[in-house]
Amino acid sequence: MATRGAYAKGVAKREEILEAALAVVAEHGYRKASVREIADAAGLSPAGLLHYFGSKEELFVAILRARDDRDEQQYAGTDAATAFLAVMRHNASVPGLVQLYAQLAAEAGDPSHPAHTYFRERTARVEGFSVAQLAEDQREGRIRSDLDPAWVVRTLHALADGLQAAWMLDPTLDMAAEIEQFLVLLRPV
Amino acid sequence: MATRGAYAKGVAKREEILEAALAVVAEHGYRKASVREIADAAGLSPAGLLHYFGSKEELFVAILRARDDRDEQQYAGTDAATAFLAVMRHNASVPGLVQLYAQLAAEAGDPSHPAHTYFRERTARVEGFSVAQLAEDQREGRIRSDLDPAWVVRTLHALADGLQAAWMLDPTLDMAAEIEQFLVLLRPV
DNA sequence: GTCTATACTCAGATAGAC
DNA sequence: GTCTATCTGAGTATAGAC
Numbered sequence: 001m002a003t004r005g006a007y008a009k010g011v012a013k014r015e016e017i018l019e020a021a022l023a024v025v026a027e028h029g030y031r032k033a034s035v036r037e038i039a040d041a042a043g044l045s046p047a048g049l050l051h052y053f054g055s056k057e058e059l060f061v062a063i064l065r066a067r068d069d070r071d072e073q074q075y076a077g078t079d080a081a082t083a084f085l086a087v088m089r090h091n092a093s094v095p096g097l098v099q100l101y102a103q104l105a106a107e108a109g110d111p112s113h114p115a116h117t118y119f120r121e122r123t124a125r126v127e128g129f130s131v132a133q134l135a136e137d138q139r140e141g142r143i144r145s146d147l148d149p150a151w152v153v154r155t156l157h158a159l160a161d162g163l164q165a166a167w168m169l170d171p172t173l174d175m176a177a178e179i180e181q182f183l184v185l186l187r188p189v
Numbered sequence: 190m191a192t193r194g195a196y197a198k199g200v201a202k203r204e205e206i207l208e209a210a211l212a213v214v215a216e217h218g219y220r221k222a223s224v225r226e227i228a229d230a231a232g233l234s235p236a237g238l239l240h241y242f243g244s245k246e247e248l249f250v251a252i253l254r255a256r257d258d259r260d261e262q263q264y265a266g267t268d269a270a271t272a273f274l275a276v277m278r279h280n281a282s283v284p285g286l287v288q289l290y291a292q293l294a295a296e297a298g299d300p301s302h303p304a305h306t307y308f309r310e311r312t313a314r315v316e317g318f319s320v321a322q323l324a325e326d327q328r329e330g331r332i333r334s335d336l337d338p339a340w341v342v343r344t345l346h347a348l349a350d351g352l353q354a355a356w357m358l359d360p361t362l363d364m365a366a367e368i369e370q371f372l373v374l375l376r377p378v
Numbered sequence: 379g380t381c382t383a384t385a386c387t388c389a390g391a392t393a394g395a396c
Numbered sequence: 397g398t399c400t401a402t403c404t405g406a407g408t409a410t411a412g413a414c
Contacts, residue, residue: 010397028300035390046390048398056390101297106291109217109357122357144307151370158351165350167344168298169309180342180349185374199379224407237381239408 014052017042019064024094030103035059057108060104067097068122074090078141079142080133081183084156088176091164095171098164105161127153143186206231207252214252215285219292222246233316246303250294256286257311268331269322270372273345277365279290284360289352294350303335316342341375 020042025033035056053059075083081129085189091098109113127150134149143152159182173175209231214222216258224245228238242248260279264272280287282358302325316339332341346370 013397030364031296031299031302031303034388034389044397045399047392047400050391051397054391099295102295102298105354106288106295106357108218109288109291109354110220114222118356123355123358148370151367154355154362155348155367155371158352158355159344159348161354162347162349162351165294165298166312166347168295169305169312173343178340178343182344189378196379204379223405232384233380236383236408236410238382243408244405374411 008127010014010052010132013044015043017044017049017052017059018121021059021063022096025093030060032097055114057104061115063097064104064118064122068126078133079137080130080153080179081137081142081186083133084130084160085176085179085183088160088163088179092167092175095168099168102161102165102168109126123157127157129131141158141188144188147186156182199241199275199306200229201366202233206233206241206248207255208240208315210248211285214289215283217251219288222232244303245295246293249289250304250307252286253290253293253311255316257315267322269342269345270326270331270375272322273319273349274365274368277349277352277368281356281364289358291350291354291357307370312346316322316346330377333377336375345371 021033021156022037024038024041028037035046035049038059039046044048053062067185071087075086078086098134099141104115105119107113108119130153131149134143134152137143138145138147138149155178160175163173163178167173167175206227210222210227213227213230217226224235224238225238227248227285228235233298233351235240237342238248261363264275267275293304296302296306299305319342323332323341327334327338328335345368348368349364352362356362356364
């Protein structure tokens with residue numbers, strides 16, 4: 001139903017706008033990615049764009065949600081360490097997305113920001129299933145069993161976010177290698 | 190000389206503007222801290238403010254520089270681990286500054302951003318003397334000697350940045366405790 | 379050197395016509 | 397569902413008063 005009749009066009013247009021927004025962010029960075037420019041790239045007016053996404057912030061949150069969906073589908077069931085590394089390696093190939101994520105995450109520190117709820121939910125969800133995965137890694141002897149899995153996951157998450165900030169300042173930084181080094185410390189002795 | 194005659198007023202006004210900016214950011218958050226509002230708080234017009242700081246971004250960079258100066262003076266000579274913990278604990282009492290830092294750091298990912306150079310230099314400087322401190326910690330047996338000090342410092346830095354992002358989303362997070370847990374992994378066996 | 383008044387440009391968002 | 401026209405508020409450049 002959702003892709004038939006009068007709705008099909010709207011759904012397709014939404015996808016088209018997301019793609020255009022991503023392309024503009026990738027090329028010009030988040031700062032200069034105005035609604036106008038994205039609307040131009042998607043072939044409609046700023047007001048037309050805002051018919052689909054109520055505000056600039058909502059549009060960007062939608063992009064991040066789409067990324068989350070893809071990542072979570074792709075790495076479902078993989079052990080936590082491997083999944084983290086794979087995501088980090090992939091991130092290094094999409095600087096625009098990394099910038100967008102960092103920017104929005106910083107803004108979302110303000111509880112009144114439209115993306116605040118999204119980031120809180122995202123953290124709870126991602127850390128939730130990562131803890132489950134990590135506990136399994138511990139049972140199977142891949143990770144030291146004397147560490148609190150929740151702490152390990154929070155640390156991995158914070159480390160990943162911080163490394164992305166460092167990587168934006170200096171793209172020669174190998175984010176995955178840094179994480180890998182940390183994982184060595186988690187190995188059973 | 191710099192504080193005599195006709196210049197004394199200017200220097201004092203600069204300080205006053207920095208204080209006002211900090212207060213506005215602390216109260217309304219970075220997002221809604223407009224040049225106009227800061228100018229009002231400092232008792233002058235927007236253009237008057239821009240006489241001292243060429244742009245909004247330069248003003249905010251000046252705030253962060255002032256913070257750096259204070260921190261670096263205060264913890265010069267302290268061992269790296271203790272200094273990091275002290276700074277983290279202090280940060281938890283100044284949410285406005287944490288927000289400002291995170292926001293500007295994210296924006297500065299773009300090389301054309303006015304704060305890009307500041308953050309690159311800051312990273313080089315802070316990590317530089319932290320590595321020196323950490324190497325000493327290693328020689329004196331407080332830290333495992335088989336770890337690359339540069340890696341440890343980069344990781345500590347990234348972890349701190351990431352934890353601040355997480356803390357903004359959930360202020361119940363104890364950033365210093367998280368760091369402390371990580372430091373346990375660095376202790377000699 | 380310090381500062382104001384004015385005005386310009388561009389942003390995101392809204393109202394209402396089509 | 398999409399446009400045009402418009403509103404509001406941002407940052408800041410300029411000219412010039414003191």
